[in-house]
Amino acid sequence: MTDNATDTAFVDRLKSTLPTAALREIAPHYLQEPRGRWQGHACAVVAPGNAEEAASAIRLASEAGVPVIPYGGGTGLVGGQVTGDGPAPLIISLERMTRVRGIYPDENVMVVEAGAILSDVHDAAEAADRLFPLSIAAKGSARIGGLLATNAGGVNVLRYGNARDLCLGLEAVMPDGSIWHGLKRLRKDNTGYDLRNLLIGSEGTLGLITAAALKLSPRPAGEGTALMVVDSPAAALALLALARDHLGEGVSAFELMHRQCLNFLAETMPQVRQPWNVPPEWFVLIDVGLARGLDPASALEALFGDALDAGLVSDGMIAQSEAQRAEFWALRESVPEANRHIGSVSSHDVSLPLGAVAEFIAKGAEMIGALGDFRINCFGHLGDGNLHYNVFPALGGARADHEDQRDTIKRAVHDLVHSMGGSISAEHGIGRLKVDDLERYGDPAKLAAMRAIKAALDPKGIMNPGAVLRA
Known part of the structure; x- marks a missing residue:
């Protein structure tokens, strides 16, 4: 790749090739990511209106050796949509291709x-x-x-x-x-x-x-949502198995949440209605979608009754209306924003075999406790083994106070995940944040194959260089 990304001749070629509607100012939002860990740069931003315009822009970039950064909604959490290193790239935004x-x-x-x-x-x-x-x-x-x-x-x-x-x-x-x-x-x-x-x-x-x-x-003919209190992640896993025995593929979502989720919401987003006066340590959100002729509320009541008899749950509530369903889901969907308000020292998107989840949570808490005074917000998609395991400063502290511990915490969490047969990236991707982690934990044969594919399809290395694989 040549170092000519800021060449005004390249930008002039873009302007002469693409329609005016495709040209964009280099606005700040194209250069930022939600967690504020990267500040990007660009030589130009274009928003093609169709595949042909996108192809023209990439063809020009290929000829000039200019890096290309695809840009969607800018919501990625691993820095895949911004780069501050190397030649200034061409950002291609999808914002006009919405049909x-x-x-x-x-x-x-x-x-x-x-x-x-x-x-x-x-x-x-x-x-x-x-x-x-x-x-x-x-x-x-x-x-x-x-x-x-x-x-x-x-x-x-x-x-x-x-x-x-x-x-x-x-x-x-x-x-x-x-x-x-x-x-x-x-x-x-x-x-x-x-x-x-x-x-x-x-x-x-x-x-x-x-x-x-x-x-x-x-669309499911009937949908229902419940919150159920469990005394541990192990009990939540047993409840998941029971729910699937009761409802089979009717279980759409099964979300595990810790008390810290509710504490953070109370601290930063008091407008989000809380379901309990005294937050339980662990609870799950269960969502079901059933076929015609089946009543979700009755199914959830039967599940709760059997779970109570089995000692898996101690309390719960079943949404009685669509408005209450929305309130229950607002709890879960507001947690990432509350986390951003608090400011994590180190955030982790990990997955584990279901049978290892409870052990990981217990070992993780002990391990983080040995590193200092931190709060852990552990929540996520228990049904598929995906946990968002985020470490925060103690109440009254700030993320900046622990910046020197960030890498140590991340390494400790990822080492534990890897040792238990898990993945250090469950759903957020690798981006630029986890390139080192992929090299540390990735299978060598897989990494070699990935590099060979990249070299074959993108021999000039212009497509999002530095993301996933080191440039």
Whole structure:
């Protein structure tokens, strides 16, 4: 890669090739990420209106050796959307590519452009009496292209799978500026290497996703939500097994939360209504979606009764209305924002075998306690083994007071996860934050294959250099 990213001739070529509507000012939001650990830079920002315009921009960048940073909703938490090192890149924003190209209710398929915001996709699916089940706290700003590029997870993975499981086909611009027209609505397409699944989760390092064919599902005839108090993560896991025995695939989400979640909400977001006067140490949020003829409230009552008899739960409440369901979910979905207000010393997005979750939580608390006076906010998608294990200063302290301990804490948590057969990146990706971690914990054969794929598809190394793999 040549060091000519700020060459005014390249920017002039962009301006002469792309329509005026595609050109953007280098506004601050393109150069920032939510946790404030990186400040990016850019030689130009373009927002193509279609795949052809995106291809033109990437083709020019390839010819000039200019790095390209794909930019979706800017909600990524591992620094994949910003870079402050090396030549100033071209940022390609998806913000103008937001169309729903087609909805096929009988096929349970929707074709959307990569800049479509997740909540808008939810609304479009609902208008067709269908469900697009991927859901995350940032659904009001996250875009489909970024969600696929990071293989996002969220709260419904237990039932519906990750973003990868919800995509049938892609349209994408490759690093040389060619367009891959893989936007098929097929459930079966056994024609060689699976380029779709190669691009999903590649974090913009192998190409730019511009559109996707998404899987939809029938909307459950009845939905219900409950909060149930458990005395330990082990009891929560036993409750999960019981819930699946009762309801099978009707369990859509099973979220584990610690008392610290409620304490942080009370401290920073008092407008979020709390369900208990005295917060329990551990509780779970269970969401179910059932077929016609089945009553979610009755099913949850039966589950609670059996769990109470088995000594797995001690208290609980079942939402009696859609408004109360929304209140229960507001607890869970507000936790990441409360965390940001507090300011973590070190945040971890990890996954473990279900059988190892309780042991990890116990060992982790002991390990962090030995490192100093910290608060741990442990919560997450227990149904798929994904925990958000975040370490915060003691009450009255500040993140800056412990900056010198951040790497030590991260290393300790990730070493423990790795020793227990887990992953140091469950759903947020690698980005730039975890490149060192991938090198430390990744399988050598896998890393060699990844580098070979990167070199083959992006020989000039222009696509999001420094993300996932060291540039």
